[in-house]
Amino acid sequence: MSQQEERRLQLTGGSTYIVSLPKWWINSTGLRKGDAVMLIPQPGGGLLVSPISGAYKERRIGVLEAAPLEEHDDVVRKFLAMYLAGYDAIEVRFKGEMVELRSYLKGVIRRKLIGVEVIEESQDSMVARCLLRYSELPLKSIIERMRILSSLMMQDALRAIIEGDLSLAQDVASRDDDIDRLYFLSIRQLKAAISNPAVAGEIGLRSLREALGYRLISKSLERIADHATSMAQVAPLIGKFPQQLSGELSEFGAISLNVVEDAVRALVSMDERTALRAISLAQDVVKYEERLTKEVFDLGAAAIVVAGIKLMLESVRRIAEYGSDIAEVVINMISDRSMEEPSGDRFTSM
Structure with a gap:
């Protein structure tokens, strides 16, 4: 129920x-005499009243009907949408045995979702439950972990290309699932925070306005991992990398990684100077790519090798640009914070 009421203060x-x-709000939240509520100052002088005990009482259970002729990936998309929406448990109902779909879906759950376990199974259904509490992996920890993993993926992708190590390249591509798991968890947390301010404090958000910023940041880190995977996938096309360019490629990659690291460092410390430095460094990466691309064309190598190297250089540049995007978001978040009143628009972790 959503309605506005005017109430007068009493002394x-x-x-x-x-x-x-x-009374209708008390009944809808299940609050009783003696229960505690959280008072959260809002921008513009408002005050949000949120139930504390009620935040964890409700266990949302979703039901997903899987049709016999439905594509496996379509069922997975629906399942992921329910996970991201914040359902605590998802019951998948199968019309018939549908053994292949069941196995496929369980594999996706294992690879893509953190803290989700299949806890019940029958011939025509299975129930998956999210067992991870938000406080066990706060948002900033997720972001930092994504940065570390994506940076390592890029470093190893470059090494695989320079050394012609196809086994390492395959290993890099396989790590993309680890980033996806963290990305999906971050989106689930942010969606929950928007609908429940108590969760916002639990995952470390200072205000609801920061939710959009973190959403963009987590997506940028997920895209960085995708580009590291793309780099690893072109290693077979390149074959033996021209050794006269290996030093420059290593330096090029290091500068790109510095952009991402500075951007995330600026997020942690809310340091505008560090964010601006990351943006400036990203512009240097663009110029470096132009120079390296010209040198690659001057090598006179086979067309497929040149194409592979060019794709790889573009991915390194895109990684720096995503780092620059993160830095831009950080600057916006700093600006938002400067508009807040000293005592307003803050969440206290439970």
């Missing part, structure tokens, strides 16, 4: 102001 005891809460 009791000469120093305490009180306001009554609507």
Whole structure:
């Protein structure tokens, strides 16, 4: 139920102001006498009242009907959408045995989702439950872990290309699932924070306005991992990398990684100078790519080798640009914080 009501302040005891809460809201949240509520200052002078005990009472269970002729990937998309929406448990109902779909879906759950386990199974259904509490892996920890993993993927992709190590290249591509797991968890947390301010404090958000910023940052880190995977996938096309360019490629990659590291460092410390440095460094990466591309064409190598190297250089540049995007978001977040009142628009972790 959503409606607005006007309530008048009352003074009791000469120093305490009180306001009554609507009965319909009390009933809808399941609150009782003696239960605690959280008071959260909002931008513009508002005050949000949120139930504390009620935040964890409700266990949302979703039901997904899998049709016999439905594509496996379509069922997976629906399942992921329910996971991201915040369902605590998802029951998948199969019309018939549908052994292949069941096996495929369980594999996706294992590879792509953190803390989700299949806890019940029958001939025509299975139930998956999310067992991870948000406080066990706060948002900033997820972002930092994504940065570390994506940076290592890029470093190893470059090494695989320079050394012609196809086994390492395959290993890099296989790690993309690890990033996806963290990315999906971050989106689930942010969606929950928007609908439940108590969760916002639990995952470390300072204000709801920061949710959009973190959403963009997590997506940029996920895309960085995708480009590292793309780099690894072109290693077979390149074959033996021209050794006269190996030193420049290593330096090129290091500069690109510095952009990402500076951007995330700026996020952690909310340091505008570090963010601006990352943006400036990203512009240097673009110029470096232009120079390296010209040198590659001057080598006179086979067309397929030149194409592979060019694709790889573009991915390194795109990684720097995603780092620059993160830095831009950080600057916006710093600006938002500067507009806040000293005592307003903050969440206190539970």
